Amino acid sequence: MAADEPASHEAEAGPVGRAPAIRPFLLTAGRVSGGGTAPPLPLETQVVSTPTGLSVLNSLTFEHHDIVAACRSPQSVAELAAGLRLHLNVIRVLAEDLCAAEYLAIYVPDIRATHDVSVLRRIIDGLRAVPD
């Protein structure tokens, strides 16, 4: 078993909050990830565009477009934030929105899978193979 099933990990589409003056948070209509009850997406969480997302890519604008386009190949939310030069928490919120719209699949790593003995042994073997 690799990563967990794609989580719907829905961000509440509640009332639009007061948007702070700082631009990154305007993108997310004032919401930032981690403020609610759901734990924030771990940095290494993998995100991948769905066929649906890619099929509507041309109709998406700004950051939504950039995220779905960038996630043609799977990457972590951290890589996505770095690549698009957006704050991590902005990426978290936008990714959750795009996931709710089924344009993006989010694979939240399962802690039992990542801390599994056989997985740890594979990492150790893989790392040992790195030459000096």
Next chain:
Amino acid sequence: MVSVPSPTETERPPLPVKLVIAGGFGVGKTTAVASISEIRPLTTEAAITEVAAGVDDLTHTPAKTTTTVAMDFGCLTIDPTLKLYLFGTPGQERFGFMWDDLVEGALGGLVIVDTRRLDDCYAAVDYFEYKDIPFVVAINAFDGTIEHDLDEVRWALDMAEHVPLIVFDARKTGSVRDALLAVLQLALSRAEAAVTT
């Protein structure tokens, strides 16, 4: 041959695992990540919560402020189904800080120490101890020399007996690899112990 995914199927991502590299400013975190990462280290802005130091009145919640910090990271593909991420977490010195957001789910930590500025790593050592995350303390031997011997460092940092203390060179791939292996061995021992009990 590399298969190009057709637009009608979603590529299955690898299982991502992460290690955290901590320590004071300028101890060699980014250098260490760069030495082993298959990509040039990337930087992103992350938020950490700083808890104001010196609050000892338990009836009051310590003042918390959120600070945006630059965080460097890199990665290493183990195989197509498994990818190791290395996050260099900032934060040191006088503040208490909460990296929970960055560290959640980490396999372990590597605390890098510059023996000329031992104070800078207290916060990281305390944090991993408090969170019960397996970690190794690694002295970055700038130019091959360290200013204190290992026992002095262990004593100065008030390190528990079971925490490994090693000397490494953040600029050398093999040295960083071995330091990370030391962390992973701790994580493995812990996972094995959990299975047998």
